[in-house]
Amino acid sequence: MINPFSFNGPIGRITYALWALPIFFAQYGAGWLAGHAQGVSISNYDVFYAFPLRLLFADQVGPKFGYASQFFSLPMTLGGLAFMLLACWTLAALTYRRALHARGGGWLAAAVLMPLLQLPVILVMCVVPPRQPSAEPLLDADRERKIAGWGGAAQGMIAGIALTLAAVALSALVFGAYGYGIFLASPFVVGGITGYLANRAVPLNDRETNRIVFRTGFFACLALMVTALEGIGCLIMAAPLAAFAAMLGGIVGGDAARRKRAGLVSSVAVLPIIFALEAAFPPSLVFGTEQTIAIAASPDRVWSAIVRMETIKEPIALIHHIGIAYPVRGRVFGEGVGALRYGDFSTGTAVERVTEWEVNRKLTFVVLRDIPGLRELSPYRHVHAPHVHGYFTTRETSFELIPRADGVTELVERTSHELRLDPALYWLPFARFMVDTNNARVLRHIKEQAERSMVASSPSP
Known part of the structure; x- marks a missing residue:
């Protein structure tokens, strides 16, 4: 029995097939079970064969559970993320060890991280015959370890930083792709090149190697900020996934x-292929949220607080200090269906059109022009990060007022959003948390404004 998480020692074709193929198809099994539990037919889900794990949050694709299923999808999403990372680890480890046996390039371990390339890579590695091992001995670990180690580490860090800048610029600015390539494959290749150069002159153990890799990642992040390719907010959110890869x-x-084995250097060539595939098959996930608040005011007071929302003075949450957009106020111009609403946020003003107008009962509007999802914290006024525009958007928002016999009005806010980032299993919890935080901020403000208005209108004793 082999350890599927280990990168040590070559393995043959049969052993590789017995491990890699079940792990690969387990992703489809997990996706099918999740879709079946949520009433989603695979035949109605176009990208299942390319991205099976997206069905773990397919509650927003099928109507069975509707908005209430948001409480079900969060553990599904987190469980799916853990499953995806384990699959990435084992497939990368097994593919690299099989490449050792076949004397193939280590770049295959990077390619197998991309869902669209997984099956072709696995099938190739199942049939490629073994080759005779090289007669060259392993490097001598006692050869001027400190001096050579520092030299190799410096080379690895410089190469890793340069490769990070090139990969981010190519993926974001040329292909406009934010997915497995930039968040998994690129860090994997950067870590591989860094680790290779750091160990080329004198061998280090895995802990020493990854210490150099993490330092490279830190300085690469600084380089991305200095070159205005990224800001602090995005780097903080992407750091755990990139560090893993x-x-x-x-x-x-x-x-x-x-x-x-110098073949690992060729893994750089696989990155443009991954970026191009992701540009050709861009991710798109629609999800919804629902929140309810009880307000001690009549429906007409709540309605007035919605259509004539005052400036929100509540202190902003911690996530907003790193640049995440937050609501400031809302203004409705006109009445009835077709009226315009302007939603002021910290990053700009969203323009929305009213599609449902039932006075004191329901207000629904669709977004005509959305705002940037965040304002990147950076020493520069402008950051060349396309992901702040269009990669996370709000599609629709509705407020439903439900009067109760005790004089309390229940206000239900529902929102619909589109996420165009991969791995969606990683980014969806971030997106949900940001939406829930902002919606809760709006509801608390409407409650405070309506109740204050109700008290002011009450006759004096």
Whole structure:
């Protein structure tokens, strides 16, 4: 029995097939079960065969559970994320070890992280015959370890930083792709190249290698900020996923250097292919949220607080300090269907059109022009990060007023959004949390404004 999480030692075709194929098809099994539980037919879900794990949050694709299923989808999403990361780890480890046996390039371990390339890579590695191992011995670990180690580490860090800048610029500015390529494959390749160069002159252990990889990642983030390619907010959110992939790459790169296998350097060539595939098959996930608040005011007071919303003076939450957009006030011009609403946010003003207008009962509007999802914290006024525009958008918002016999009005806010980032399993919890935080801020303000108006209108004793 082999350890599927280990990167050490070559494995043959049969062993590889017995492990890699079940892990690959397990993703489809998990996706099918999740879709079946949520009443979603695979035949109605176009991208299932390319991205099966997206059905883990398919509650917004099928109507069975509707908005109430948001409470069900969060554990599904987090569980799916853990499953995806385990699958990435094991497939990368198994593919690298099979490449050792076939004397193939280590770049295949990077390619197998991309869902669209997983099955072709696995099938190729199942049939490629073994080759005779090189007669070259492993590097001598006692050879001027400190001096050579520092030299290799410096080379690895410089190369890793340069490759990070090139990969982000190519993916974001040329292909406009924010997915597996930029958040998983690129960090994996950067970690692999860094680990390879750091171990080329003198071998380091995995802990020492990944210490260099993480330092490279830190300085690469600083370089992205200095070159105005990214801001602090996005870097903080992407860091855990990128660090995971870079760690795996560092292990692969270190092992390749100790075996004097230079083929890993060719993994750089697979990145443009991944970016191009993601540009051709862009992610698109629609999800909805629902929140309810009880307001001690009549429906007409609540309605007035919605259509003539005052400036929200509540202190902003912690996530807003890193640039995430938050609501400031809302203004409706005109009455009835077709009226315009202007939603002021910290990052700009959204223009919305009213599609349902039932006085004191329901207000629904669709977004005509959305605002940037965040304002990147950066020393520069303008950051060249396309993801702040269009990669997370609000499609529709509705307020429903439900009067109760005790004089309290229940206000239900429902919103619909589109997320165009991958892995969606990673980004969806962030998106939900940001939406829920902003919606709760709006509801608390409407409650405070309506109740204050109700008290002011009450006759004096």
